[in-house]
Amino acid sequence: MIKEISLKSKMIYGVMVCLTVLLLWMGDEGKSPLVYLGSELQRTVGLIDSENGLMIQESMARAGVIAKTPQYVMNKGSYTIRMQYSAQKKDTVVELWEEANKIAAWQVDPQTEDFAADFTLSKDAKQLQVRVNYGGSGNLTIQELEIVPHTRFYTDTYFMIVMFLLLNGLGILYLKKGSGYMTQERFLDYSIILGVALLATSPMMQTYLYDGDDLCYHLARLEGLKDGILDGQIPVNILPDGLRGNGYLNAMYPYLFLYIGAFLRICRVSLALSYKVIVFLANLGSAACAYVAMKSMIKSRRSVILAVVLYTLMPYRFTNIFSRGDLGETLALIFWPLVIAGLYHVIMGDRKKWYYLVIGFGGALQSHILSAAFVAAVCVITALMYCGPILREKRYQEIGKAAGLSILLNAWYLAPFLYYYFCENIAKDVLRWSGYFEQSINPSNLTQTLSLYNKQYFSLGLALFGCIGIGFVYLVYERRGRMTKQEGFLLYLLVLGVVLTIMITGYFPNRVLLENAVFENIATMLQFPWRFLGPASTCFVFVGAIGLSQSEILKPYRNYVFALLVGLNLLVIVSVPADNNHMPYDNAQAVASKGHESKLITNIGIFYPHEWRLDGASDDKLATSVVVSDMNYVTVRDYQKKGTKAAVAYTATAPDCYLELPVLSYHGYRACDENGNAVQIRRGNGARMRFMVQGDGVEHRIYVRYGPVAGFVIANLVSALTIAGCIWYFVRRWKGREKVEEEPACTT
Numbered sequence: 001m002i003k004e005i006s007l008k009s010k011m012i013y014g015v016m017v018c019l020t021v022l023l024l025w026m027g028d029e030g031k032s033p034l035v036y037l038g039s040e041l042q043r044t045v046g047l048i049d050s051e052n053g054l055m056i057q058e059s060m061a062r063a064g065v066i067a068k069t070p071q072y073v074m075n076k077g078s079y080t081i082r083m084q085y086s087a088q089k090k091d092t093v094v095e096l097w098e099e100a101n102k103i104a105a106w107q108v109d110p111q112t113e114d115f116a117a118d119f120t121l122s123k124d125a126k127q128l129q130v131r132v133n134y135g136g137s138g139n140l141t142i143q144e145l146e147i148v149p150h151t152r153f154y155t156d157t158y159f160m161i162v163m164f165l166l167l168n169g170l171g172i173l174y175l176k177k178g179s180g181y182m183t184q185e186r187f188l189d190y191s192i193i194l195g196v197a198l199l200a201t202s203p204m205m206q207t208y209l210y211d212g213d214d215l216c217y218h219l220a221r222l223e224g225l226k227d228g229i230l231d232g233q234i235p236v237n238i239l240p241d242g243l244r245g246n247g248y249l250n251a252m253y254p255y256l257f258l259y260i261g262a263f264l265r266i267c268r269v270s271l272a273l274s275y276k277v278i279v280f281l282a283n284l285g286s287a288a289c290a291y292v293a294m295k296s297m298i299k300s301r302r303s304v305i306l307a308v309v310l311y312t313l314m315p316y317r318f319t320n321i322f323s324r325g326d327l328g329e330t331l332a333l334i335f336w337p338l339v340i341a342g343l344y345h346v347i348m349g350d351r352k353k354w355y356y357l358v359i360g361f362g363g364a365l366q367s368h369i370l371s372a373a374f375v376a377a378v379c380v381i382t383a384l385m386y387c388g389p390i391l392r393e394k395r396y397q398e399i400g401k402a403a404g405l406s407i408l409l410n411a412w413y414l415a416p417f418l419y420y421y422f423c424e425n426i427a428k429d430v431l432r433w434s435g436y437f438e439q440s441i442n443p444s445n446l447t448q449t450l451s452l453y454n455k456q457y458f459s460l461g462l463a464l465f466g467c468i469g470i471g472f473v474y475l476v477y478e479r480r481g482r483m484t485k486q487e488g489f490l491l492y493l494l495v496l497g498v499v500l501t502i503m504i505t506g507y508f509p510n511r512v513l514l515e516n517a518v519f520e521n522i523a524t525m526l527q528f529p530w531r532f533l534g535p536a537s538t539c540f541v542f543v544g545a546i547g548l549s550q551s552e553i554l555k556p557y558r559n560y561v562f563a564l565l566v567g568l569n570l571l572v573i574v575s576v577p578a579d580n581n582h583m584p585y586d587n588a589q590a591v592a593s594k595g596h597e598s599k600l601i602t603n604i605g606i607f608y609p610h611e612w613r614l615d616g617a618s619d620d621k622l623a624t625s626v627v628v629s630d631m632n633y634v635t636v637r638d639y640q641k642k643g644t645k646a647a648v649a650y651t652a653t654a655p656d657c658y659l660e661l662p663v664l665s666y667h668g669y670r671a672c673d674e675n676g677n678a679v680q681i682r683r684g685n686g687a688r689m690r691f692m693v694q695g696d697g698v699e700h701r702i703y704v705r706y707g708p709v710a711g712f713v714i715a716n717l718v719s720a721l722t723i724a725g726c727i728w729y730f731v732r733r734w735k736g737r738e739k740v741e742e743e744p745a746c747t748t
Contacts (some may be wrong), residue, residue, distance in 0.1 A: 097127075
């Protein structure tokens, strides 16, 4: 029971909260201008003078864009461009570009040395850039260029203040009403979970992001999801502004957890911080799931805490976060411990905990399709291995419940995914570019810690090799021939992990097996053998953590082994490099610019891969304006597009002509004319929407919008009703439990 807090302590606490909020507010950079010295601009020609200005001399005989800023993801609003310069001629132009389109231009006056121009963004910019176009005559010196927000660039500081106050408020509320639930032991466990999650996120707490292999794609998904929500799509199947406004299919890559970052973007939090919040929650979720899963299988707190540390800080998670930038697999790894624990309970443990399997599989499915396929494969293999006990004890009932509920809960995502995959003419073969065996890992790397300087660096780490050793000592040597059911399951996990690890290395006959059509089809779809590191590492964590608490041989050394394994795993954090070239503030003059660069995602841009596009929609065939079959007979009066809605007005004077909108013709779009009559959508060049026009010389209009699709709506309703049913069941069960606890005991 918690004692009453004194008035003095309350006052000190209030002062500390106010001081923290003040410090956060004082550190707000949201309104600070984005400043570049001439020497800091991206340049193609020119010299740097003694005052860090960029000098362009007429003798260079060079005209065109000679300097530019990086590309920024910038919120809609009003801004001012300012430039300090000296020019001899008036043919220099300051240009504003967005996604390869020039949206504004201003000529500089050689009679002055200060340039200022206001501009307004009607919607969030994806790749905003300021360019200086030199006319080729006269000398030009750029001393400084800056972008000044009229409101603010982002609301990161306000978000941090709100979160800080919210967490404090929840803590106070809990102390008043629910303190009886929090024992000292549980408080310590939760503190460790939070601390490990913060430690795993600490390399990302610097102002910049590690530019991982796939980071640009996931940032594009996050930004596009925000655009889809504002477009009115729930769920979001089309990223409306993707591919230069042509639209990009979103339904093929799971995105449920990205809604968190998308809603932060709607609140004008920077794209960088929105992404970091998702990564932190992924770290916190990994620690929490490892805690829950392990605690359901073993009572030893030492083993539970060890599993939390080993799993959250395992090298493969860090490789995904910081080197590969693979947010999908990072999110999927949250749920692997629940999958393992769910399999255990369904087969031989507490059969009432079959819902672990539902959460584990559903979480993986809503994170990463290939990871969900791995989960399904492991579940099938495990069920076949233990088919005898499953049939004898009728545990197939729990398996059926888990499978059925998983399908119903995820129907909202599965329906559009399966339709577009099998029924739409989208690019899928580009996913099969990998030779698989060429990506095999050298076994000598498996024992080392993480190195971000080598993109193809993958490791189990010394700590997990220690878990393998514990498994062999406990299961193969100590318990040989007299295993319990749980120990048999651990041996199965050990063998499974070893097999998966061998499949990662070059010792596995990948090249020979690729001659088999079935294996080639599977391997090229998986692309990289190192994907097996995730489930293999999870197996070893369970084997090592449980084995350490159960082994009689290791009993005298448990504390030492625990400390050794935790210490080895902490090397993963130490090995993440802090590159001084990415320090936020290089000098006093650049304070305003360098802090912004990371938060506005400079030099990363927005990237949409070739998979999931409609066949023919290559970058060189993407249009940004309406295309007509014959300009002599078809005249476009007006074209507007907002989100997935578009409208075009035209006049045609000849039959058999057509116009094509710069919108990819995915299934789900529909069109009508000015009278509300349906208009047929055909697929034109570059997979654009093509419409046959009415050649009567009268102005007509065509309106286009996406959805709703009947099959998708039905799937949404099925999932919504299933979720509502689950909530009703658990609320009813919780109230029933409370009622039982409140009833007085019978007396005689």
